[in-house]
Amino acid sequence: MENQPEIVQKALGFAQQGWEIALKWLTSPAAWSQFAILVVAFLIALVATRKITPIVTRILTPAEDQENIIARARRFALMFLPLLLPLLAYALTGLGEQITRSVFGSGAVIAFGKRVFMFLAARILVRDIIKDGFLRLLGRYILIPIAALYALGLLDLASLHLTETRVGVGNISFSVMSLIRGLIAGSLLFWLGRWSNDQSAAYIGKQEELRPATRELAMKAAEISIFGVAFLLLMNILGINLSTLAVLGGAIGVGLGFGLQKIASNFISGVILLLEGQATVGDYVELDGGEAGTIVKMTARAAILESFDGRWIVVPNEDFITTRVVNYSDSGSANRYEAPFSVSYNTDINAVPAIIEAAVAKHPDVLDEPYPPDCELRGFGDSGIDFAVEFWVNGIDDGANKYTSDVLFLVWNALRDNGIEIPYPHRVVEFKGTPPQV
Incomplete structure (x- = not known):
């Protein structure tokens, strides 16, 4: 065993400790009583779940035609009904743990059972409840492994090992734990930002009293604000001082000034278009270059025109500012x-x-x-x-x-x-000399 790699030695050591703990539990009356409490708690939770589930379903299920906020909240709560069994078993096991610790002075087995029920709850959450593909991916490769380590009692040890392991980039070093934490936090923050942006865009899009250009500008402002706040929160979670990004910001500014002139010009042109409202979504426009169509979408870089033959034309925003544009829909149609x-x-x-x-x-x-x-x-x-x-x-x-x-x-x-004739071309042919013989 001494000749094996370090990671193999540690794994064999953990396996040996687990085997010793299992043997100790198998020969301990206190452990058997805790196993019995776990089984009883699970059976009670199973019976209670079968009794409660139909009642809760009937209470939380709204009418099919209801679409108000209360109905949506009830449907959302109904999604979490599969968690009732493991959470109820966890709660009942917690009561049993208090009893065993007061009687036997030990509750290791029942504490392990509680952690197993939490692992089952995490697995049901990822498998049956979460529908978003990105969140399900995070749950499958992050939440469930964390829950498994927690159930085995190895989460603190793994966290300590990841915290002590450091990686360096130049003069900057990070612990692996901080990188993982930043990755998880960044993924959740930007998913939440995307969801918030979709909700705000849908809400702003329903405000019919606003001009289309004003709605587009409000959507862009909300998008920039949401993701800006998400970025600042992520920097705070990672413990990065924003003042250290000043040099990076200066380099980005130089890049914008030289290499990204067109991108910056198109972005500013898009803001000007949204502010002035002279061309917006739904307008039929024709540019000097011959591009013509209905504006179906305006992005930060370009406007997308749909021609009558079904083609989509991507026109940079700068073209709307620097060239002549004929808008057939402006000031009335x-x-x-x-x-x-x-x-x-x-x-x-x-x-x-x-x-x-x-x-x-x-x-x-x-x-x-x-x-x-x-x-x-x-x-x-x-x-x-x-x-x-x-x-x-x-x-x-x-x-x-x-x-x-x-x-x-x-x-x-x-x-x-009215008997009016529409003419067709007439031609008079004159021949000089002898006319041709037919």
Whole structure:
């Protein structure tokens, strides 16, 4: 055994101690009485759980159509019902421990049983209650091993060993225990930050009285505040003095000034866009570069446009500040379009505007404000007289809405009903000399 590695020697030593403790318990009347108390406590907890569970379920289960805060709290409490058995057994075992310590002066076996019940509770919590994938991962690889060490009575020893083991990075050294503590705390803090950010974003998104740009700005401010507080709490838990980060902050500032100019510019441009509100989620915009679509999302770096053919276009926020942007949805969504057409030279053109304006005005989406339909003479073409009817609608003439197509149908039907001919090209061919023989 002396030739084995140190870790193997320690493991064999713990196994030897465990075997000696087990033999001692097997030959001790006090230990057998404590085993009996553990079994009785578990059986009582099992029977009580089977009796209590239906009653508690009936009390805590709300109606299916209830969605208020009390109903959500009752559903949340109902999730923890599987913990009733191990926690009730733990409580009953605690009462038995007081009895055995007063009678036998010892309670090691029953204390071990209590820790086993806590391990079972941790296992049920991770397996049956926690639904979030990240929290379940933490529970599986952190909570359950800690509960197992606690049940075996090795948690203090493992904690001491991890505290004494130190790792160094340059002139800075940390204990393994502090790194593990920081990892756990950081994971929980940033999970909580993500959850809080989702809840705050959902709440702010429901405030219909706020402008869309104001809601987006409030969401970004809440996100920065939540994760900023999480970072400060993590630094405090790790015991890191924030003044020591001044040099690192200066280096990051230099990096932003030289290598990350575009990222910083896009971030500041995004804040300006949210403050001014000249382009926000839901607006249909067209940029100088030809990008056009509805803004479906605005991030810290870019805006995402969705075109009518289903493509997503990522446009840096800086482009909205430094280039010309046409916003078809700003200051109201009414837009003007026109539908060109031609009539024959044999037509009484004085009657055409009234006929076309009356026909187009029947379209349910054509507006009377700011202007009603207006038919204008545009010119005299090679084959006919050119007209165009201007009309105003709410929305964009593309995607689900095909206003120009509908108006052209109305124009065609109106001209046909009034006997007005839509011309087609005519060509006169002159032959010099002898005409060709057919």
